[in-house]
Amino acid sequence: METEIQLRNQIFQRLIDYQHQDENRLAFHLTPPIGLMNDPNGLVYYKGKYHVFYQWNPFDTNHTFKCWGHYSSSDFIHWEEHPPALVPSEWYEKDGCYSGSAIVHDSKLYLFYTGNVKTTEGGRETYQCLAVSDDGVHFEKKGPVIYLPKGFTPHFRDPKVWKQEDKWLMVIGAQTEELEGLTAVFASNDLINWQWQGPLAGNGVSLSKYFGYMWECPDFFSLNGKDILIVSPQGLEAQPFQYENLYQSGYFIGEWDSKTNKYVHGTFHELDHGFDFYAPQTFEDPNGRRILLAWMGMGDEQEQTHQSIKSGWIHSLTIPRELTVKDGRLYQKPIEELKQLRNKARSEIFSIANEEKEVLFDSELQEIIIDIEQFEGNKWEIQIHNHCKLIFNRKDSIVTLERQNFNHSKLETRQCKINKIDNIHMYLDRTSLEIFLNNGQIVFSSRYYKKTIKNQCLISVEGKAKLRWKNWSLYSYQYRNDTLKKVVF
Incomplete structure (x- = not known):
């Protein structure tokens, strides 16, 4: 097993050697400098900066190696890259520093994460671990603080920690020995010694009732007077208008009694209906x-067909989104700081009747807001860069996002039900598209690789519509690796 210094030197050399720039690199999203990025981890505000850690394989564009990459920012726009916060160098994490969370306590930054170990017999061991920092950049590992409890398989990971009143609480994504997914709860007075509280209970019974075989990346918090559990269940069967991706991410809204650990909640709702969204994590800012x-x-199955792999990297994080509760649902909207990206603006009001209108852009990087002031007809479509298409079928109350798959061999769709669309808010960043409908009621997040360099929207209407259109070309905060000292995006 390689030492931590050896691994850090190898990662550092990979970054120094990497010089490739490509047309697919996102301009205002967090992407890996090289290799594979997946789950966001340890979202926290510490010593005047927002910190975003993430699962990172700096050696390849697959999931074979897992450490924690690290960015920080004072404004969500300009980001600084730091050396990896965690690399798998100890016995309890030798096969990966898996996902987790961060908290601030006594002016120190605490990282909780899952140490993954593969045994020589082909099995797995899991440990919930702690690392502590005085400066937010350099971390001292404290080792495991929670071992696998009875009744669970080693698929037991992704600790999320928060403080409630006078004690610390932790939820962990878990799989029972009966191969059912649920969320486990622990409590602590000192962040070191943790006591098992049981599974998070819902309506008096287990939350799962076989709702998937594994629950990943749990997050539990109070918002607008409601207790919300976000989780990423694996093993849900696809149904019309929901669960169409390989794995899902969504939430329950309810009320939790911390003394009895009883959580009375509503049904599960997906957070995002696009092609590319998983493992969300939240935090509360100042x-x-x-x-x-x-x-x-x-x-x-499409992961290894991303065109960016040719340039040595894959995946990104979404833009940051502010959550609110409205009408029993979570709404998502782009954070206010993203308005700093706005550059050249254009606005107009136009009417369309059984025709198509072309809107040309002077940049790939766009923020678009469309208010639909009037719509009388059967259907409207918005085609983006001659590639992705947003379609609203009024008769059937269905909204569809259509794209060509990554090798452009076929069309694929994601759909959900919605009665009316009054507002469309979109962010386009070279090879990513995020769509917020009705001020965040429904969201679609997707990557795409266009075949044409023409920057445009084509709007077509079966019937007639009156639209109030605004768009902004956005600034690009491009970056290059400079011995791990860089300002990005």
């Missing part, structure tokens, strides 16, 4: 906002 980032990727 202004009391609940901010979410997610992995804008999906480890499905």
